Amino acid sequence: MKDTQIIRTEYSEVMKKSYIDYAMSVIVARAIPDVRDGLKPVQRRTLYDMHELGIRFDKPYRKCARIVGDTMGKYHPHGDSSIYESLVVMAQEFKKGITLVDGHGNFGSIEGDGAAAMRYTEARLARVSQEIFLSDLDKDVVDFVPNFDETEKEPEVLPVRLPNLLVNGAEGIAVGMATSIPTHNLGEVVDAVIAYMKNENITDRKLLSYLKGPDFPTGGIVVNEDELLQIYETGSGKVKIRGKVEVEELKGGKKQLVVTEIPYTMIGAGIGKFLNDVGNLIDSKKTTDIVDISNQSSKDGIRIVFELKRGADVQNLKNMLYKKTRLEDTFGVNMLAVVDKRPEVLSLKQIIEHHVDFQFDVATRKYNTLLAKEKDRKEIQEGLIKAYDVIDLIIEILRGSKDLKDAKACMTAGVTENITFKSSISKKMAAMLRFTDRQAGAILDMRLAKLIGLELEVLLEEHENTLKNIALYEDILNNYDSMAKVIIGELKELKKTYARPRRTAIENAEEVVFEETKIEEQEVVFLMDRFGYSKVVDVGTYERNKEAADKENKYVIYCMNIGKICFFTNTGKMHQVKVLDLPFGKFRDKGVPIDNVSNYSSSEEKIVYMCDENQLRIGKFLFVTEGGMIKQVSGTEFLVAKRTIAATKLNAKDQLKYVGILTPIDHVVLQTKEGYFLKFPAEQVSEKKKGAVGIRGIKLGAKDFVDKVYLTKEGQETKGRYKGKEVSLNRLKLGNRDTQGVKQRG
Known part of the structure; x- marks a missing residue:
């Protein structure tokens, strides 16, 4: 039995190393894109797998389930949902600057509808992916590495010919860091790259004269142009974006506001949230100018219509939408990418610099591969041309040879011993032959039809083209300017093919000023029935229906319309709701569940006491728990801005039983479930802070x-x-x- 070796180490050091290893794995291999191709591993592997499966832009669509399964089995063993989600995002026009996947079927909508299951949808590579991301993989332009089980090879990075990190942006959350890069206009990005290649000392400020700023697929307006320079110099900051709102004239002098473009951050559930927020502004009487709301958005674009009443203050209403909703929002920029297998926050110039360096590496490998092929072709062509001059001798060698080996030996090394010649002159001439192995093989594989005179002319023409290509490739490889010219030419061609007009406007806009309509202060009555439905009515309405209101409602509280309703629950919490957040209307209106306008959950807690905010200012409150703990607390301790606070501390498994305002009293009586009654002087109840448990009231x-x-x-x-x-x-x-009290008989 071998001796067991025990290695002693500090546990914290093991944990630290393991956590760092895990974090770096998530950063590099999962969540953060590579600066060279701007892709996360899952995106890169999905595109490469589609390329390998032959699902090109000019071929039929294939089921997404097939693509996802093949990608997971060969390259990305992290679950099918992450692969399909990545595939869907690459196919959504409203998420990316250029879509990399051509989707067929339901791939979701800008309003947050999810894509159909992968078994129902189909996809293929977009033409742009084929031509810009995958076109030169057969020319040894990037390194290939083993996959997770070393049964396949996958590219370490794709030979992307554009700074995809800028064009399509990136979003990803890793461990301890996150990346958030906005999308940009392809044509402007190309212009910025060319400007850098012509002048490597160019500044970020000058680059911004070519690349104006973010260009979101949803359009909108960037309103802090002056701050963009600092954002692009440091790689981080906040871009302020607004939706685009237009005013349309209607018959009868009425107008309507139409939202035609939204902030990029509003994609998905944000649109529904925006409509809900506008509805709340109307319900709370923050505005009375909006008569109707309709979402007329379709696959053709966003169109959210607000019909206004005659004489509405349009500009103030637009400002309200910007100020009170997410129609004006911020996009947090953090241009984090993986550089040489390390995460790094990059400036605009650094991203372009890394991309250009990568393009020169790719071009060098590409033209070395092409040059080697042309040199091989030149060698064979020269052998065939030389063979035309001695074709009769070669035929004599072939006829006089016993096997192919002897014939090839004669052609490459002049070995004539095993070959029968018609004359000694032929033998002497054969001994002088010195074709290379590749040339001899090409000659031996040549068809008789190649002996036609026209074929020789074609061969000579091909040889001339080959010599031109060799000279061209050697010039590109040996001269920086020549290679730069080729790369710039390719970039201009890509811009000509794929560039499109800018969608997002860039400007410096003034801070929005919204003047809220001052609410007239008045006394109202809060009503809540036993089902938790709440509403507010004016005092006159309540008093006219007092008998029915008192009978049908569990809580009836006089309050001010600008105040708050406070309520304590058995879990020891105090919730607050603004009276303005409650529907104000007719006596027979149903109201809304109190859960919907507060943090209270009727399924998890029960209301013990409810009061108007003003009652907190005028007295002390008595707290009693089921476990017999008791205290009094000053009501001013509950005058807070938070919607929910801990009103008292509770012992384990205890809950709040009673809360009430202490009016001038003499005694407190506690009654237990078993029929014990304890009556004691009120002055025996100590005043405590809201964070205290209290003192024992009864045994x-x-x-x-x-x-x-x-x-x-x-x-x-x-x-x-x-x-x-x-x-x-x-x-x-x-x-x-703190005594037991007196037992009552049942």
């Missing part, structure tokens, strides 16, 4: 708990009930806090 049996709480005053008859019988609380014997 409880093992399974007993506080069921009811009463506040009594001398001279005022107060009654309780236990098992259907009335209990006169004024006649109870006065005791002390």
Whole structure:
């Protein structure tokens, strides 16, 4: 048995190393794109797999399930959902500057509708992917590495001919870092790259005269042009974007606002959220100018229409939409990419610089490969031309040879011993032959038809073209300017083929100023029924329907329309809701669930007490828990801005039973589930902070708990009930806090 070696090490060091290894794996191999091709591994592998499967732009579509399965099995063993999601995004025109995949079927919508399952959708490579991303893979332009199980080879990076990191942008969340790069206009990116190649000392400021700024597929308006220079110099910052709003005239002097372009950040659920926010502004009376809202968006573009009442203040309404909704938003820029297998935040110039260096590497490898092929072709062509001059001798050698080996030996090394010649002159001439192995092989493979005179002319012409190509390739490889000229020429051709007009406007806009309509302060009545549906009515409406209102509603609270309703729950929380957030209307209106306008969840907690915000300012509150803990707290401690706070601290498995405002009283009475009543002086209840548990009010049996709480005053008859019988609380014997109390008979 071999000796076991125990290695002692610090546990924290092991954890640190393991976590760093994991983080770097996520950064480099999953979430952050490579600066050279601007692709994450899953995108690169999906495109390469489609290329290998032959799903080209000019071939029929194939099921996405086939593409996803093949990619997962060969290159990306991280689950089919991540691969399909990547495939879908590359096919969505509203997500990318240029779509890399041509999708057929339901690939989702700009309004957040998801794509159909992969078994229903089909896809193929877009032409741009084939020509810009994958065109030179057969020319040894990039390194190929083993896949995860070393049964296949995959490209380390794709030979992308454009700075895809800028054109299509990138979004990804890694461990401890994230990348967020906006999309840009392809034509402007090409212009910036060419400008850099002509002057490597160009500044970011000068580059921005070619590449104006982000160009989002959803259009919109970038409104902080002056801040773009700092963003592109540092690689991080915030781009402010607004949707485009147009004013349309209607009959009768009415107008309507039409949103035709949205901020890129609003894609998906943001559109529904925007419409909901506008609806809330109308419900809360922040605006009364909007008569109707309709979303007329289609595959042809965004069209969200707000019909306005006659005489509406259009400019102020536009400003409200920008100020109060996500129609004006910020896009956080963090131009993080993998450079030499390390994450790095890059400036605009650095991204272009890395791309140009990569293009020169790709071009060098490409033209070395082409040069080697042309030199091989030149060698064979020269052999065939030479063979035309001695074709009769070659035929004599072939006829006099016993096998191909002897014939080839004669042609390459002049070995004539094993060959029968018609004359000694032929033998002497054969001994002088010195074709190369490749030339001899080509001659031996030549068809008789090649002996036609016209074929010789074609061969000589091909040889001349080959010599021109060799000279061209050697010039490109040996002269920087020649290679730069070729790359620039290719870039101009790509721009001519694929560039399109800019969609996003760039400008410096003034800060939006929205003047809110001042709300007239008035007293109203809050109503909430036993199902939690809440509404607000004016005092006159309530008083006219007082009997029905008191009967149908669990809570009826007078309050101010600019105030808040506060309510405490059995979980020890206090929730707040603005009165303006509640629907104001007619007495018979249904209202909205209180859950919808607050953080309260009726399925997880129960309301113990409800009051108007003003009551918090005027007194102290008594808190009692089922476990018998009791305290009084100043109401001012609950005057906070947060919608939800912890109103009290609770012991384990305890819950809040009672909250009430302390009016002038003499005694507190606690009633338990088992029928114990404890009456004690109110001054025995200590005042505590809201974060305290409190003090014990009553001693409880093992399974007993506080069921009811009463506040009594001398001279005022107060009654309780236990098992259907009335209990006169004024006649109870006065005791002390933290005792068991008196047992009542059922």
